[in-house]
Amino acid sequence: MRNTSSGFVTVARQHEAKHRGCGIYTVNGYIFTALHVIEKILDRPVHSSDRDAVQVDIRFPYADHPKAAHVATLVRWESEYDDVATLQLEGWAPEGITPCRVGADFEDLTGRNVRIQGWTEASGPAFVPSQIVGQRPYFRYQLDNSKMAGFSVSEGFSGGPIWLSRAGAEDSVIGMMVRVNRAVQGVSEMLSSERLVQHFPTLEMGMISAKLLWFRDEAVHSFLRDLARLEKDGLPEEAGSAVDEVLNLMYLEFSDLDELAAWSISPGRRMRDLRDGYRTWNSKSNRLERREVYDVLVERKDALRTELGRFRSLIVQCGDMDRVVDRSIEHLEGLFNSYPRAFPQVGQMAQCYKDKYGHLAAS
Numbered sequence: 001m002r003n004t005s006s007g008f009v010t011v012a013r014q015h016e017a018k019h020r021g022c023g024i025y026t027v028n029g030y031i032f033t034a035l036h037v038i039e040k041i042l043d044r045p046v047h048s049s050d051r052d053a054v055q056v057d058i059r060f061p062y063a064d065h066p067k068a069a070h071v072a073t074l075v076r077w078e079s080e081y082d083d084v085a086t087l088q089l090e091g092w093a094p095e096g097i098t099p100c101r102v103g104a105d106f107e108d109l110t111g112r113n114v115r116i117q118g119w120t121e122a123s124g125p126a127f128v129p130s131q132i133v134g135q136r137p138y139f140r141y142q143l144d145n146s147k148m149a150g151f152s153v154s155e156g157f158s159g160g161p162i163w164l165s166r167a168g169a170e171d172s173v174i175g176m177m178v179r180v181n182r183a184v185q186g187v188s189e190m191l192s193s194e195r196l197v198q199h200f201p202t203l204e205m206g207m208i209s210a211k212l213l214w215f216r217d218e219a220v221h222s223f224l225r226d227l228a229r230l231e232k233d234g235l236p237e238e239a240g241s242a243v244d245e246v247l248n249l250m251y252l253e254f255s256d257l258d259e260l261a262a263w264s265i266s267p268g269r270r271m272r273d274l275r276d277g278y279r280t281w282n283s284k285s286n287r288l289e290r291r292e293v294y295d296v297l298v299e300r301k302d303a304l305r306t307e308l309g310r311f312r313s314l315i316v317q318c319g320d321m322d323r324v325v326d327r328s329i330e331h332l333e334g335l336f337n338s339y340p341r342a343f344p345q346v347g348q349m350a351q352c353y354k355d356k357y358g359h360l361a362a363s
Contacts, residue, residue, distance in 0.1 A: 006062040007100035013041045022160035029089040033159035038085045060126040063094035076201045083178045103172035118157030119142040137330035139195035143188045211325040216308040240282045247275035250328045260316040270304040
């Protein structure tokens, strides 16, 4: 089983072993930490000239060589409200290190039990159990671990991830430690990941994000519109089997995204639900029964649409993941080519996609 918290890092001044704070290693080599950690390293506030110039040492405590220093460069920060600095790792993370799964779009987190990950000089990486006790302005939450046994939170935890466990899913980061209350022991403050993910250094959504959002708004919708036209008579057996095969292939394509972000329910699972819903629809013998199942399919399409929200899709901007959408569109286009009279909306959608994004990467 992989170590989902291995993306935890410590941050230090270059060529110094003593850590000044912690950080969250994410996709594309980006690392989040608290801005005041960087200012502590500099012994001054950051200036505009520090962008792409200031460098720090990053260490991965869960790597085979945890004391090895890796260089990261300051690429973005926000000081007025967020206290966030974004770093870009030079080169690759050590073998076996997994980017932290950063969640977003959560509702009020008050009352949730969480784990604060930080670093102590005596024991190395440590987890402090805590509870979210209240929401504060600007996407912040107050934490309290005064009644829980174990390590206590200290200033060196700044920039560290806050982990939330969810049934049936891997733990995900739902915040970053930004402040320790010196006056009240055990009380600290985190910045919600709903805000944190907005600090990915992306001026525009990457291609994978744009394609995912296009897919959620157009592709499945066109397929369901064609199914609605077919409610009266259903599909011939051969065509019904072809649709099943296409939806199963799309489920397998989208499963490649499942490990790249802290989905509430992963895209692969959502596509599987859509496939299973279609199988139920196709098994019905009359229009009324198909109509009832169709409403369930629309609900599942809407659930997929919600999951592929803007901030979540920003998280999965890595590598060649736009192939997931390209291949899914290609599967749907093949369905239209085989059964053009049954799936005209799908055919129009596939052509619009190619007009917008060019030839399919999978072709």
